Amino acid sequence: xxxxxxxxxxxxxxxxxxxxLVLLVALGVAAGSMGSSFSTxxxxxxxxxxxxxxxxxxxxxxxxxxxxxxxFTSPAGVVTDEIKAAMATMFSxxxxxxxxxxxxxxxxxxxxxxxxxxxxxxxxxxxxxxxxLITLSEEIQKIGEKVEIPNFTIEYGGNIFAEFELPAxxxxxxxxxxxxxxxxxxxxxxxxxxIGTALIGLGVGTSLVIVLSNLLPMPxxxxxxxxxIGLGVGxxxxxxxxxRYREGLENGLxxxxxxxxxxxxxxxxxxxxxxxVIISLLGLFLMGxxxxxxxxxxxxxxxxxxxxxxxxxLPSLLAMVKHRIDVTTRAALIALIAxxxxxxxxxxxxSLPIFFAGIASAVLITLLSFVVKPLRIALPKRVQKEKELTxxxxxxxFIQRRPWTAALAATAILLVLASPLASIRLGFGDNGNAPTxxxxxxxxxxLAEGFGPGFNGPLFITVQGETSANPDALAGFVNRISTVPGxxxxxxxxxxxxxxxxxxxxxPTTAPQDEATTDLIRMLRNDFIPSTGVEAKVGGFTAxxxxxxxxIGGRMPLLFVGVLSLSFLLLMAVFRSVxxxxxxxxxxxxxxxxAYGVIVAIFQWGWGMNLIGVGKEGPIESWxxxxxxxxxxxxxxxxxxxxxxxxxxxxxxxxxxxxxxxDGLTATARVITAAALxxxxxxxxxxxxxxxxxxxxxxGLATAVFIDATIVRMVLVPAxxxxxxxxxxxxxxxxxxxxxxxxxxxxxxxxxxxDEAK
Numbered sequence: 001x002x003x004x005x006x007x008x009x010x011x012x013x014x015x016x017x018x019x020x021l022v023l024l025v026a027l028g029v030a031a032g033s034m035g036s037s038f039s040t041x042x043x044x045x046x047x048x049x050x051x052x053x054x055x056x057x058x059x060x061x062x063x064x065x066x067x068x069x070x071x072f073t074s075p076a077g078v079v080t081d082e083i084k085a086a087m088a089t090m091f092s093x094x095x096x097x098x099x100x101x102x103x104x105x106x107x108x109x110x111x112x113x114x115x116x117x118x119x120x121x122x123x124x125x126x127x128x129x130x131x132x133l134i135t136l137s138e139e140i141q142k143i144g145e146k147v148e149i150p151n152f153t154i155e156y157g158g159n160i161f162a163e164f165e166l167p168a169x170x171x172x173x174x175x176x177x178x179x180x181x182x183x184x185x186x187x188x189x190x191x192x193x194x195i196g197t198a199l200i201g202l203g204v205g206t207s208l209v210i211v212l213s214n215l216l217p218m219p220x221x222x223x224x225x226x227x228x229i230g231l232g233v234g235x236x237x238x239x240x241x242x243x244r245y246r247e248g249l250e251n252g253l254x255x256x257x258x259x260x261x262x263x264x265x266x267x268x269x270x271x272x273x274x275x276x277v278i279i280s281l282l283g284l285f286l287m288g289x290x291x292x293x294x295x296x297x298x299x300x301x302x303x304x305x306x307x308x309x310x311x312x313x314l315p316s317l318l319a320m321v322k323h324r325i326d327v328t329t330r331a332a333l334i335a336l337i338a339x340x341x342x343x344x345x346x347x348x349x350x351s352l353p354i355f356f357a358g359i360a361s362a363v364l365i366t367l368l369s370f371v372v373k374p375l376r377i378a379l380p381k382r383v384q385k386e387k388e389l390t391x392x393x394x395x396x397x398f399i400q401r402r403p404w405t406a407a408l409a410a411t412a413i414l415l416v417l418a419s420p421l422a423s424i425r426l427g428f429g430d431n432g433n434a435p436t437x438x439x440x441x442x443x444x445x446x447l448a449e450g451f452g453p454g455f456n457g458p459l460f461i462t463v464q465g466e467t468s469a470n471p472d473a474l475a476g477f478v479n480r481i482s483t484v485p486g487x488x489x490x491x492x493x494x495x496x497x498x499x500x501x502x503x504x505x506x507x508p509t510t511a512p513q514d515e516a517t518t519d520l521i522r523m524l525r526n527d528f529i530p531s532t533g534v535e536a537k538v539g540g541f542t543a544x545x546x547x548x549x550x551x552i553g554g555r556m557p558l559l560f561v562g563v564l565s566l567s568f569l570l571l572m573a574v575f576r577s578v579x580x581x582x583x584x585x586x587x588x589x590x591x592x593x594x595a596y597g598v599i600v601a602i603f604q605w606g607w608g609m610n611l612i613g614v615g616k617e618g619p620i621e622s623w624x625x626x627x628x629x630x631x632x633x634x635x636x637x638x639x640x641x642x643x644x645x646x647x648x649x650x651x652x653x654x655x656x657x658x659x660x661x662x663d664g665l666t667a668t669a670r671v672i673t674a675a676a677l678x679x680x681x682x683x684x685x686x687x688x689x690x691x692x693x694x695x696x697x698x699x700g701l702a703t704a705v706f707i708d709a710t711i712v713r714m715v716l717v718p719a720x721x722x723x724x725x726x727x728x729x730x731x732x733x734x735x736x737x738x739x740x741x742x743x744x745x746x747x748x749x750x751x752x753x754x755d756e757a758k
Contacts, residue, residue, distance in 0.1 A: 010318075035210075068159065069157040097139060118446055172685040193317055205302040246325060250384065270311065280637070281634060326381055396661060403722040426552060427549050431443075432444050433615050451488070452488050459521065460503060461538050462503055467534045478492045508542075512542045553622075559629060571585075587716055599696055661717075665714075673709060684702040
């Protein structure tokens with residue numbers, strides 16, 4: 001089937017390219033006309049915090065949404081007539097905004113510090129979209145700009161005012177891909193085809209996801225995830241097919257036969273590698289969270305379209321380019337260098353005019369080549385070494401001569417890197433990690449200095465039953481909470497008109513992300529509240545973070561077992577082996593575990609955190625291990641399938657395991673290394689942002705891919721395959737009969753080579 005598809009794409013290349021361009025434009029227009037309907041709703045699993053949320057939604061909706069603070073300070077004191085009058089006016093205007101409730105410090109106990117120099121007004125905002133929240137934040141801050149008092153400072157804290165900006169990781173990744181591919185393959189066209197295919201596939205996939213966001217719930221950052229994964233796998237998939245096509249031309253095949261050979265061999269590997277990525281992403285459905293399902297659907301669409309583009313659009317482009325794929329003129333190289341330089345400057349400076357200037361310069365240089373003859377001179381083609389003389393062949397032989405040493409050393413390194421994982425603590429960071437020049441960070445510091453760090457994360461304790469209906473009993477309960485070690489201050493407020501529900505707001509003495517705060521919440525729930533006999537539950541954002549972390553941690557084993565089991569079965573069917581897929585699963589777990597260990601050491605323990613701009617240590621973001629596993633496992637299995645499919649192909653041809661490993665590694669190492677480097681640059685770009693969550697996520701992904709492409713693929717795989725020898729390909733006869741026949745190597749390639757040899 002793949003052979004027929006490839007021939008069709010070659011012979012109908014113009015129609016196929018036209019189809020993709022029409023599809024790109026049509027979906028782009030549809031996405032633009034329909035608009036997006038993304039919404040980030042981190043729903044809570046069944047938990048005590050979720051119960052509190054539902055009680056507040058039913059009885060006091062203004063307390064069930066977002067919260068924040070208007071924090072103000074003055075060295076001379078904040079209770080002067082001038083300040084009270086100005087702030088009262090501001091509170092009145094803010095309170096007049098739709099769905100906003102303001103609790104003034106001048107009317108409520110505990111919101112002015114003992115020194116009288118710092119105070120805060122609590123804000124409660126009804127549930128709304130992220131876009132609406134940004135607009136509200138700007139409106140409130142604009143109202144605050146009217147207050148002009150000497151030596152008086154106003155800042156804004158809480159999740160209402162938190163800013164979230166994704167770094168230009170896709171742009172950095174594209175520029176890195178251009179440079180890496182040109183250096184690796186010595187051809188502008190060989191570089192351009194994978195990137196062009198990936199960009200068209202990404203454009204179609206992103207537009208389709210935007211359209212589907214109107215039908216399915218998807219988080220705001222779904223398109224960013226689609227771009228990140230789609231760009232990576234799209235370049236990888238096209239890269240492997242282009243590499244195989246160039247090999248076919250070097251072996252004397254015609255253009256059509258070289259394309260068919262590439263699709264019938266590397267194209268098969270692309271399909272099964274893509275399936276493993278999709279399996280890994282679909283594992284997010286096991287987490288039982290709507291936002292995870294939305295992300296999974298979006299990412300799967302991106303990967304699926306990249307697979308289809310690689311085996312339909314790319315063959316058509318290869319047929320158009322023909323033998324010119326290895327030809328690079330001086331003009332092409334100079335134009336490329338000019339574009340990359342301008343593009344990099346434009347990304348750093350965030351200037352579109354500079355980017356367009358880069359495009360204009362590249363076009364101008366290309367046009368000049370029609371007039372200036374020396375610009376049309378082709379650069380010397382890079383001479384390919386004999387495989388026995390390449391670094392990767394010598395490296396594989398070096399490892400195979402010392403398999404035990406290599407395997408044990410690599411395993412020891414991975415286990416040492418993974419060791420911090422034993423102390424991982426899931427949770428959420430707080431605004432104390434925000435940049436020091438942001439208003440939420442300044443508000444956080446003002447509250448921490450004036451009242452204590454715990455005032456940045458109050459606990460909402462709902463009270464029902466007789467205690468809620470009896471003011472004296474409620475006051476007694478509040479007083480008892482105030483004496484609990486770890487509680488700085490507590491106050492009770494009514495939460496329903498009939499008195500059936502009351503709310504106690506308790507401020508811990510420790511910061512929201514501190515482990516001591518988590519211990520306090522568990523102590524209140526498990527020991528203190530049961531001992532009082534009061535019908536009360538602990539909720540609020542800080543408590544919800546604890547429950548979310550517990551819920552995610554409890555379901556992670558389902559994700560692991562589900563994805564690992566399906567991947568193992570698929571690899572077993574593909575490679576007709578028990579040990580090869582088992583080894584692949586174990587090695588992927590080791591590389592992911594090592595990445596987990598690195599982020600725990602940096603973000604939780606604080607080792608070297610200042611080097612990447614992390615302000616202080618804290619928990620590992622609850623969602624990060626889940627997303628890291630789904631993405632990294634899928635991508636690492638990509639490389640595993642490409643490497644093992646080539647080794648299996650060589651083994652089927654020669655029957656010599658050692659030679660097959662050396663030849664397979666030699667044939668794929670350069671392209672796997674280039675692909676991995678691109679992914680590392682894409683992911684590492686997240687570290688350049690200011691958000692702690694993005695830094696953690698990006699560093700974890702970059703570390704996992706780097707470890708997987710170096711220690712695992714280049715050391716552990718050849719070492720263990722040498723140790724196992726022919727046992728690599730052992731499978732019980734009865735199991736072999738049960739498994740479906742799946743051919744991932746393809747046989748068209750060897751038939752063509754044999755025909756040419758004759």
